[in-house]
Amino acid sequence: MTDLLHHVVRPGSGKVGLLLVHALGADHRMWDDFIAAWDRPEPVVACDLRNAGVSARSSVPLAPADHAADLEALRLACGLERVVPVGCAIGAMIAAAYAARHPETTAGLVLTNPALRTVPTARAMLAERAETVRREGLAAVMPGAAERAFVAQPRDARYARWVERFSAQDAEAYALSILGVLDADVSEDLRSLQCPSLVIAGAHDVLLPPDLARDVHALIPRARFALDPDAAHFLPYQNPQGLRDLVADFLDADVLPGTP
Numbered sequence: 001m002t003d004l005l006h007h008v009v010r011p012g013s014g015k016v017g018l019l020l021v022h023a024l025g026a027d028h029r030m031w032d033d034f035i036a037a038w039d040r041p042e043p044v045v046a047c048d049l050r051n052a053g054v055s056a057r058s059s060v061p062l063a064p065a066d067h068a069a070d071l072e073a074l075r076l077a078c079g080l081e082r083v084v085p086v087g088c089a090i091g092a093m094i095a096a097a098y099a100a101r102h103p104e105t106t107a108g109l110v111l112t113n114p115a116l117r118t119v120p121t122a123r124a125m126l127a128e129r130a131e132t133v134r135r136e137g138l139a140a141v142m143p144g145a146a147e148r149a150f151v152a153q154p155r156d157a158r159y160a161r162w163v164e165r166f167s168a169q170d171a172e173a174y175a176l177s178i179l180g181v182l183d184a185d186v187s188e189d190l191r192s193l194q195c196p197s198l199v200i201a202g203a204h205d206v207l208l209p210p211d212l213a214r215d216v217h218a219l220i221p222r223a224r225f226a227l228d229p230d231a232a233h234f235l236p237y238q239n240p241q242g243l244r245d246l247v248a249d250f251l252d253a254d255v256l257p258g259t260p
Helices: 028-037 064-078 090-101 120-136 144-149 157-168 171-181 187-192 210-219 240-258
Strands: 007-010 016-021 044-047 082-088 109-112 197-202 223-228
Touching: 007 028, 007 064, 016 028, 016 064, 016 090, 016 240, 028 044, 028 240, 044 064, 064 090, 064 171, 082 090, 082 240, 090 109, 090 171, 090 187, 109 240, 120 171, 144 157, 187 210, 197 210, 197 240, 210 223, 223 240
Parallel strands: 016 044, 016 082, 082 109, 109 197, 197 223
Antiparallel strands: 007 044
């Protein structure tokens, strides 16, 4: 890593901080409403991964382990002794990769809309999407890219903001982000976890359906499972208050009682 990830901080007095990791095609702003709902003492850091938002661009695709190294540099820079990474979709893979590589600084882990690996059907779709956006730009994959992620969600101002932000991102950076996860598989990372973990699926997620989240849950030694009955593929964005409540309960029950 050459530059620190762009990030925003909501300060707090808690001993453990939340480290928020966005989904593919998003940036730190997907967490705005979640941060606004976070009325607890734990500090919160939300970042733009490399090749997203205004963080630095790479010249090659980056695997989850590469992003995990960036997150550790960010943790150190923010002065957080211990963190609970909270990741969505591909961000959940990255959060798991971080937790596996930094057990001493990971107090807990929250994975929303997760999967063990990029399954063959998704891999083919994503590879084709990367080629399309490189050749024709982001407009060529819209509105389909948003529609499939927002199944059973209202077409309201929140949806409109997502579409606008997705369409405005850098096409080459997005393509590189896709290419970095085509062969991602965090199965071994999940098996190695020793921290308390919370796995949450969105009931309407057709991109990474709940059964894939259950497979993730089954591999983690100390994990609980929850199903959000209303959310689709971007649970933190689509139901920020619901996620706030689940994470708060998880911290109080599983993480903070064992925090020195």
